[in-house]
Amino acid sequence: MINSAASLLRRGAARRTVQSTGAVSAASTTKKASVQHSFFRSMNSASTIVEDDDSDYGFGKSVPDNKIPEEFIEEGEETIGEWTGCTRKFLAPLSVSQSGSEILNNPLFNKFTAFKSGERDRLHFRGLLPPRRVNMKIQKERVLQEIRAEPSMIRKHIILEDVHDRNETLYHRILVDHMVEMAPIIYTPTVGQACKEFAMRYRRPRGMYFCEEDRGHMAAMVYNWPEKDVHVIVVTDGSRILGLGDLGCNGMGIPIGKLSLYCAAGGIAPHRVLPVVIDVGTDNEELLNDKFYLGVQKPRLQGSKYYHLVDEFIQAVRHRWPNVLIQFEDFSSDKAQKLLNKYRDDILCFNDDIQGTGATTLAGVLGALRAKGELPTSLADQRILIAGAGSAGIGVAQVLYQAMLEHGRSEEEAKNCFFIADEKGLLGTERLDQLSPEQAMFARDTDGGLSLNEIVNKHKPTMILGMTAVGGLFSEKLIRDMGKHCERPIIFPLSNPTIKAECSAEQAFEWTDGKCIFASGSPFDPVQLKDGRTFYPTQCNNMFVFPGIGLGVTLCGAKTVTDRMLYVAAEALANYLTEDELSQGKVFPDLSTIRDVSKKVAIAVIEEAIRTGQASRLDEKALADLDAFVQKKMYDPVYVPLIEKKA
Ligand SMILES: O=C([O-])CC(=O)C(=O)O
Numbered sequence: 001m002i003n004s005a006a007s008l009l010r011r012g013a014a015r016r017t018v019q020s021t022g023a024v025s026a027a028s029t030t031k032k033a034s035v036q037h038s039f040f041r042s043m044n045s046a047s048t049i050v051e052d053d054d055s056d057y058g059f060g061k062s063v064p065d066n067k068i069p070e071e072f073i074e075e076g077e078e079t080i081g082e083w084t085g086c087t088r089k090f091l092a093p094l095s096v097s098q099s100g101s102e103i104l105n106n107p108l109f110n111k112f113t114a115f116k117s118g119e120r121d122r123l124h125f126r127g128l129l130p131p132r133r134v135n136m137k138i139q140k141e142r143v144l145q146e147i148r149a150e151p152s153m154i155r156k157h158i159i160l161e162d163v164h165d166r167n168e169t170l171y172h173r174i175l176v177d178h179m180v181e182m183a184p185i186i187y188t189p190t191v192g193q194a195c196k197e198f199a200m201r202y203r204r205p206r207g208m209y210f211c212e213e214d215r216g217h218m219a220a221m222v223y224n225w226p227e228k229d230v231h232v233i234v235v236t237d238g239s240r241i242l243g244l245g246d247l248g249c250n251g252m253g254i255p256i257g258k259l260s261l262y263c264a265a266g267g268i269a270p271h272r273v274l275p276v277v278i279d280v281g282t283d284n285e286e287l288l289n290d291k292f293y294l295g296v297q298k299p300r301l302q303g304s305k306y307y308h309l310v311d312e313f314i315q316a317v318r319h320r321w322p323n324v325l326i327q328f329e330d331f332s333s334d335k336a337q338k339l340l341n342k343y344r345d346d347i348l349c350f351n352d353d354i355q356g357t358g359a360t361t362l363a364g365v366l367g368a369l370r371a372k373g374e375l376p377t378s379l380a381d382q383r384i385l386i387a388g389a390g391s392a393g394i395g396v397a398q399v400l401y402q403a404m405l406e407h408g409r410s411e412e413e414a415k416n417c418f419f420i421a422d423e424k425g426l427l428g429t430e431r432l433d434q435l436s437p438e439q440a441m442f443a444r445d446t447d448g449g450l451s452l453n454e455i456v457n458k459h460k461p462t463m464i465l466g467m468t469a470v471g472g473l474f475s476e477k478l479i480r481d482m483g484k485h486c487e488r489p490i491i492f493p494l495s496n497p498t499i500k501a502e503c504s505a506e507q508a509f510e511w512t513d514g515k516c517i518f519a520s521g522s523p524f525d526p527v528q529l530k531d532g533r534t535f536y537p538t539q540c541n542n543m544f545v546f547p548g549i550g551l552g553v554t555l556c557g558a559k560t561v562t563d564r565m566l567y568v569a570a571e572a573l574a575n576y577l578t579e580d581e582l583s584q585g586k587v588f589p590d591l592s593t594i595r596d597v598s599k600k601v602a603i604a605v606i607e608e609a610i611r612t613g614q615a616s617r618l619d620e621k622a623l624a625d626l627d628a629f630v631q632k633k634m635y636d637p638v639y640v641p642l643i644e645k646k647a
């Protein structure tokens with residue numbers, strides 16, 4: 001044992017020399033990156049995680065027969081069962097081409113104080129850490145204590161993101177084990193504030209930025225990203241961050257938050273995700289004049305310049321990672337729909353605000369109808385009022401429309417079920433010239449311009465869905481009138497973050513005397529009415545579907561994300577609800593089950609892909625045991641033994 005450690009140590013010393021030479025030459029050639037394509041490819045691969053092509057989807061591979069090589073077992077250590085706070089069996093050691101303080105500064109490998117003494121020797125950092133070794137359980141407890149002692153949500157966010165920057169395994173373990181508590185901290189609503197204050201809080205680089213200056217360089221720039229195996233990119237141009245509007249490059253918080261959920265909720269390993277901002281400038285006056293702002297301080301690019309820039313980015317990332325899933329996020333409505341139309345049939349991509357929100361809302365509606373005891377026949381009988389005709393509003397309408405066709409309605413009948421209003425009132429055919437083709441499809445021949453109140457009283461909708469980003473838009477009268485015309489109205493204020501919700505959970509339950517079925521985009525606490533009854537609002541957020549869709553399409557090698565995939569994802573989510581949850585008025589599962597939900601969504605998407613010949617990596621044989629297959633591929637944040645890569 002001592003001998004093998006010593007020989008490993010010697011090999012490491014030689015290797016380190018080679019690497020530091022590489023690092024110096026890399027720094028001095030950065031400027032020539034655009035012409036040094038292949039150089040960067042090989043240089044960067046030196047710091048990537050080394051694995052076989054058919055390797056496990058997770059961070060490490062299970063050891064065959066659970067037999068760990070002897071040199072990795074420390075005296076008195078159990079070789080099966082709980083290990084550093086986790087209940088997973090031993091994982092095969094991971095070869096890394098870094099050592100010493102490089103490892104301690106690499107959040108993918110860093111384990112803080114949990115490095116065992118053998119590892120501290122093998123990787124050459126004995127003496128660089130305090131002597132006591134603690135396991136992940138203790139580390140987690142310490143971080144939780146710090147977070148819970150801190151009253152401010154944004155400070156909780158900072159504590160957690162600090163862990164993210166230093167130790168991704170621990171960060172994701174905390175998210176996986178405490179999703180209900182952590183989601184509002186790393187995601188909506190707190191991520192909204194984190195974006196607003198992005199420049200002031202900027203600490204360490206994470207993700208990539210592409211701007212006009214980079215035109216002509218992007219194909220080379222993508223090789224600056226140190227990981228060779230990216231599966232999922234979330235990209236924004238910062239033009240419509242949640243309901244907060246144009247935040248420019250500060251919008252980076254959104255791709256980061258979404259990808260944390262991809263890892264923790266969707267089981268994609270953290271080295272396989274890449275957050276991106278395409279910085280085309282900003283039209284936000286405040287940011288244009290803010291001396292601390294970190295983005296391009298010019299008005300937004302428009303027209304062909306904008307689309308060419310986005311296109312160069314898409315071609316560049318697909319050149320390096322041909323199978324990557326690109327998730328468009330928080331683009332302003334006009335751009336969002338155009339980009340989706342341009343790329344959806346050719347590349348693996350989807351728009352989360354249009355399609356993810358659509359699928360999630362459909363699941364919520366199906367759940368609500370189950371709760372009312374009205375499924376399966378009644379979806380086609382709904383009268384649906386959508387407040388907000390932007391990308392999310394229209395996206396939801398499109399997915400619900402598809403579902404109505406599936407439930408036996410003709411196209412004309414299905415269209416007639418929708419009442420979509422923007423700030424000028426009900427979309428009507430008299431203003432077709434001002435509407436996008438997607439909006440125009442839902443414009444009504446009569447009653448154009450009616451207000452929300454007028455629509456409710458004349459057409460008696462069974463549900464009202466808020467996607468306006470206008471906080472408090474649903475007035476008491478509006479909600480009370482919904483309750484007058486409908487025994488149990490479905491009320492979903494879906495705008496984010498919480499301050500942009502069209503009404504609160506308390507208002508909805510109070511104004512309908514507890515009869516409504518409620519879900520919101522951002523979370524609300526349980527509500528107790530004056531008569532003592534308690535109601536549990538659930539969250540209708542696209543986090544219930546996008547991680548599972550991403551997991552499914554990347555695992556099976558889908559070529560595109562189809563409408564049917566979104567539909568089956570929604571169905572899988574709706575079917576996840578238990579009778580017990582439904583009887584409590586819940587229309588979405590508990591957030592604590594999100595990993596299992598994502599697995600079910602992924603399975604549904606893979607089945608659909610295989611059935612329709614879309615799955616390039618799986619065939620019918622895989623259908624026999626998809627559950628076990630997907631489960632095995634899901635990243636589980638545990639510490640993996642590290643070993644230096646042989647020279
Ligand atoms: O991020 C969220 O919570 C949901 C979403 O995509 C948005 O509001 O844009």
Ligand SMILES: [Mg+2]
Binds near residue numbers: 329330352353
């Ligand atoms: Mg969004």
